[in-house]
Amino acid sequence: MYLIKKNDILQIAKALSTEYQVYGPVIEPGSGQTFFEKVEDVSEINLSAPIPAAPPKHIVFPQADRILSYRYAGGNAPVEMKPDFKETPKALFGLRSCDLTGLQCLDRFFLGQEFVDEVYRSLRKKMFIVTNTCVVPFKYCFCVCTDSGPAAEEGYDLNLTDIGDNFLIEAGSAKGKALCEKLQLAKAADKDLAEKNRLVDKSITLFESFSTESKAWVSRVMNRITTGFAKEEVWEYVGDQCFECGACSFVCPSCSCFNVVDTATGDCSCDRLRTWDSCSYEGYSRMAGGHNPRKPVEDRRNKRFFCKLSYSQSKKYLRPGCVGCGRCDWVCPGDIGMPNVVKYIRRETTSRDQL
Amino acid sequence: MQPAEQLSSPYVPEKATIKKITQLTETEKLFLLSIDSGRSLGHAPGQFVEVSLFGIGEGPISISSPPARDNTFELGVRAAGNLTRALHGLKAGDALGIRGPFGHGFPVESLMGKDLLFVAGGIGLVPLRSLIKYSLEHRDAFGRIIILFGARSPQERLFTDELAAWSKRSDIEFLETVDRSDDGWKGNVGVITTLFKEITIEPRKTAVMIVGPPVMYKYALLEVKEREVPKQNIWLSLERRMKCGLGKCGHCQINNYYVCQDGPVFAYSQIEEKEEAL
Numbered sequence: 146m147y148l149i150k151k152n153d154i155l156q157i158a159k160a161l162s163t164e165y166q167v168y169g170p171v172i173e174p175g176s177g178q179t180f181f182e183k184v185e186d187v188s189e190i191n192l193s194a195p196i197p198a199a200p201p202k203h204i205v206f207p208q209a210d211r212i213l214s215y216r217y218a219g220g221n222a223p224v225e226m227k228p229d230f231k232e233t234p235k236a237l238f239g240l241r242s243c244d245l246t247g248l249q250c251l252d253r254f255f256l257g258q259e260f261v262d263e264v265y266r267s268l269r270k271k272m273f274i275v276t277n278t279c280v281v282p283f284k285y286c287f288c289v290c291t292d293s294g295p296a297a298e299e300g301y302d303l304n305l306t307d308i309g310d311n312f313l314i315e316a317g318s319a320k321g322k323a324l325c326e327k328l329q330l331a332k333a334a335d336k337d338l339a340e341k342n343r344l345v346d347k348s349i350t351l352f353e354s355f356s357t358e359s360k361a362w363v364s365r366v367m368n369r370i371t372t373g374f375a376k377e378e379v380w381e382y383v384g385d386q387c388f389e390c391g392a393c394s395f396v397c398p399s400c401s402c403f404n405v406v407d408t409a410t411g412d413c414s415c416d417r418l419r420t421w422d423s424c425s426y427e428g429y430s431r432m433a434g435g436h437n438p439r440k441p442v443e444d445r446r447n448k449r450f451f452c453k454l455s456y457s458q459s460k461k462y463l464r465p466g467c468v469g470c471g472r473c474d475w476v477c478p479g480d481i482g483m484p485n486v487v488k489y490i491r492r493e494t495t496s497r498d499q500l
Numbered sequence: 501m502q503p504a505e506q507l508s509s510p511y512v513p514e515k516a517t518i519k520k521i522t523q524l525t526e527t528e529k530l531f532l533l534s535i536d537s538g539r540s541l542g543h544a545p546g547q548f549v550e551v552s553l554f555g556i557g558e559g560p561i562s563i564s565s566p567p568a569r570d571n572t573f574e575l576g577v578r579a580a581g582n583l584t585r586a587l588h589g590l591k592a593g594d595a596l597g598i599r600g601p602f603g604h605g606f607p608v609e610s611l612m613g614k615d616l617l618f619v620a621g622g623i624g625l626v627p628l629r630s631l632i633k634y635s636l637e638h639r640d641a642f643g644r645i646i647i648l649f650g651a652r653s654p655q656e657r658l659f660t661d662e663l664a665a666w667s668k669r670s671d672i673e674f675l676e677t678v679d680r681s682d683d684g685w686k687g688n689v690g691v692i693t694t695l696f697k698e699i700t701i702e703p704r705k706t707a708v709m710i711v712g713p714p715v716m717y718k719y720a721l722l723e724v725k726e727r728e729v730p731k732q733n734i735w736l737s738l739e740r741r742m743k744c745g746l747g748k749c750g751h752c753q754i755n756n757y758y759v760c761q762d763g764p765v766f767a768y769s770q771i772e773e774k775e776e777a778l
Contacts, residue, residue, distance in 0.1 A: 212511045217554035221517055221595045224554060228509035259761065260746040263509040402750030405743045407557045415555055417511070422750070430751060432741050433559070433581025436714060438754075438776050448753070457756035 146333035147314040147325045154305065154312050157275065158187035158238045160328055165236035165273055168204055170194040181237075181244070192239045192305070196283045196470065200244050200398035201237055205251060205268045206421075208395075212264045213417040214410070229416070230264050234271035239305070243286070243470040245276050246293035247398020249300050250462040254401050258461065264419070273320065278306035280344045285471025287356040287484055290363040293468040295348045296341075306341040313341045355484050356469075359491070363454075366490045367465060371456040375447075376493045383450075383486060384443025386479035391423030393449065393473035393482065399466050402429075424448050450486055510746055513552045513597030514539070519572060521592055524658045527578050528623065529588055530564065534572045535598060541573045545631035546605025546737055546765040550745045551575065551587065552597030559583040560742040560760070562627035563601060566634035576626035576658065602745035603764050606631045606709060606735055614707045614733075615643035617699075619720050621650050621692050621712020625658050627737050627764075628711045639671060646699055649676040650692030650712070654685045673699065692716060696723040703729045711737045717778045721768065734768035738777065 149157070158167055169190035171182050181197040181204075184190055214229040240248075255265035279286070279295035288294030297304050302321035306313045313333055316322035350357075369375045394400040403419040410416050422429060424445055431437040439445050452458050453466035467483050474482025520532040535541065541549070543563050552558040559581075565574035579588040590596070608631070616635055620628045635642050647666060651657045657678070666674040675695045677688035688695065692712070708729050710720045717736060724734055740752035742760035752759035754777045757766075771777040 212509065215554060215597075217595070219554075219594075221593050224515050224595055224597070226512055226515070226597065228512050230509075255748065258747060260510055260748065262746070262748055264511065401748070403743075403748070404751075405558060405749065407555065409555065413555070417558070419749070424750065430741055432739060433584055434578070436739070438714070438740065444776060448755075451755060452753075455756070460756075 146338060147316070147330035148311045148333045148337060149314060149330055150311055151307070151309075154192060155187050155190060156328065157303070157314075157324070158184075158190055158236070160324065161236040161238065161273055161275075162187055165234045165271075167236045167238055168201065169238040170197055181240075187238075190238060192277055192307070196241055196243070196279075196286065196472075198472075199396055200247050200470065200472065201240060202247060202251065202398055202400075204235060204237065205248065205265060206255075206401065206403075207268075209418050209420045210264065210268075211416045212405070212419050214415070215417070216411075216414040218413055228263065230267045232267045232270050234273075236273040236275065238275045239277040240274060240297075240301075241279060241470075242276055242294040242297035243288045243468045244398050245274065245297050245300055246288075246291075246464070246468040247470070248274075250399035250464070250466060250468065251401055253462050254399075274301045275303045275305060276301040278304065278341065278345065278348075280307055280348050282348055282352045282356075283471070284353065285475045285482075285484075286352060286469065287359070287363075287471055288469035289349055289352055289356050290360050291465050291467050291469035293464075296345045306344065308337060308340045308344060311337070313337050355488070359484070359487055362487055362491050363465070363467070366487050367454045367456060367459070369490055370451055370454045375490045379486070379489045379493050380443040380447040382489065383446045383481050384441060386481045387425060387442050387446050388478050389425045389427065389442060390478065391425050392476040392478075394423035394425065395421055396472035396476050398468050398470055398472075399453075399462065424452070446481070450483075453483065510599070511744070513550070513558070513599045516596055516598040518590055518592050518594050518596065521590075524576065525656050527580075528626075528658060529577055529579075530659075531575045531577060531587070532572055533575065533596070533598070534570075536595075538571050540568065540571045541598075541601055543567060543573065543601035543630075544605035545608060545634050546627060547601035547603050548627075548742070548745075548760075548764060549573075549575070549598050549600035549602070550742075551583070552599070553583060553586050553590075554595070554597070556586045557583055558597070558599075558743070560602075560745065562630075562737070562764070564626045564629050566630050566637060576623070576629070578623055600745060602742075603760055604762065606765050608634065611635075611707050612641045613643065615702065615705050616645050617701060617706050617708045617724075618645075618647045618649075619692065619708065619710040619712065619716075619724075620648065621716040621720075622652060622656065623658070624711035624713070624716070624737075625649060628709060629659065629662075631709060636672070643705060644673065645671070646673040646701070647675070648692060648695045648699075649674070650679070650695070650716075651676070652679045654678050654682055675699065691719070693719045693723050696727075701727060701729070703727050707733045707735065709735045714739075714778070721778075731769035731772060732767045735765055736768060736771070736778075737765045738763050738771070740764070
């Protein structure tokens with residue numbers, strides 16, 4: 146554990162920028178929204194910025210990503226096909242714990258299954274992760290319900306916590322520790338850690354009522370969804386409310402579905418791209434010839450919640466697929482973000498139990 | 501090009517060449533392919549490949565030939581969408597890309613010694629043909645072989661030469677029907693389930709393989725269940741939009757199953773309870 150003066154915190158980002166392409170939370174001047182972006186100058190990073198509007202998923206799983214490029218000449222002329230992606234060392238500076246958890250979900254899905262996704266791996270390799278404890282939660286946050294915050298517990302190289310005049314820095318890896326030693330940072334004392342723990346405990350009490358009331362309900366809803374006990378009426382309502390805009394999938398730190406399309410880059414050359422897709426779209430499961438096994442929108446909607454919350458699906462992430470960032474609630478025009486759906490299932494269940 | 505990097509990726513196809521094209525019906529063609537490297541595909545009956553057409557895209561196609569000793573294999577394709585229409589536009593000698601084979605096919609080992617009942621509806625014969633031909637090549641390893649085939653009309657019957665050969669063999673019970681007949685048709689008329697009353701099976705000894713259009717599963721399963729064939733001996737192949745074949749893109753999910761990996765062939769006992777599977 147180390148300490149650094151609050152005003153000096155970006156020195157760490159500066160040091161990382163010699164070896165890594167640094168990404169961090171930046172407040173966009175026009176909109177005032179936070180985005181987690183590539184920075185040319187580390188002074189753009191604002192560690193007190195609210196949770197970014199979109200998760201850092203795009204850094205390892207871009208919205209449109211080339212997985213292959215090829216040249217062909219027609220007929221049986223030779224075809225040149227090559228995997229086309231490269232590794233750039235990246236430092237994510239000031240990641241929130243929910244977003245780190247989202248990244249871990251993607252890691253387990255893309256790297257921990259039978260097939261290792263080389264495209265993802267090339268983007269994910271050589272990464273330095275600096276997390277930032279949320280000493281104050283944001284309006285939509287419910288990470289306390291999904292065991293993913295407000296402070297990161299593992300998976301970081303360095304974790305920062307604003308403890309007043311200083312940041313407490315915890316090293317989670319050898320390379321994190323080496324960086325602190327190289328920068329000759331002051332050692333922290335037990336009281337500094339105690340202060341961090343006090344602030345985390347306090348942060349937990351500051352969450353909106355949904356989070357404080359629903360801690361047990363998220364896991365209970367997992368049970369309901371897994372056992373098929375969630376009422377049909379809930380899905381019908383959720384289906385009626387869904388605009389099929391796909392925004393929930395795009396802002397979700399753990400959503401990983403993609404489409405594959407070939408786009409021409411010349412007369413006889415193409416890039417094969419994978420692009421984000423959403424299970425809310427009608428065309429998501431439609432096949433050539435028009436057959437679609439998931440026709441009604443409520444059918445498609447309950448699949449998203451099944452994917453995030455059922456036990457069998459959670460095997461692929463070794464935890465719930467939801468990381469409690471609240472972004473789906475924030476962007477959903479139909480009010481069917483994760484917290485609300487948990488509430489609906491809770492309400493249905495509670496009213497039935499009372500009969 | 502940076503040859504130094506030597507990146508590999510399961511998304512990169514192998515170049516293959518069309519050796520021969522046979523017109524099966526007005527809308528279906530059979531493509532005989534070989535992988536240029538000389539590699540044998542090494543598939544099991546019921547598996548599929550991802551076919552890349554350069555400048556068009558990629559899609560899953562089931563393999564219609566039995567496991568082969570050489571590097572060739574067959575794909576039976578209906579021109580139904582952009583990719584398959586473009587595939588129909590190719591000619592012998594043209595190149596395409598292949599990834600795979602992917603998924604779980606029919607459990608050939610556990611079928612040995614059993615009576616086999618094939619229920620093929622229309623284009624469902626294309627994937628089933630791989631196992632049918634395999635079982636005929638290893639005829640002694642199996643009990644009775646019963647094949648029920650239904651087409652919408654006489655013009656839509658696939659592999660007509662093979663159907664004729666099967667109907668002549670004494671070691672196969674082959675029955676077929678068409679939904680709608682025309683003047684020249686002398687055979688059965690009616691949906692495929694009408695053929696069930698023509699056969700008797702020993703439920704405990706029989707494995708049933710059903711492949712056909714989605715609506716057929718429901719009715720064919722009723723017939724099979726009525727005869728009390730154990731659910732774990734009923735095998736179905738599901739069609740889904742399997743974009744990647746690797747369990748990543750998500751499009752073929754049925755709850756916790758990825759059809760491209762866990763299927764496309766499933767035992768009925770595996771998917772009976774799954775919404776949207778059938």
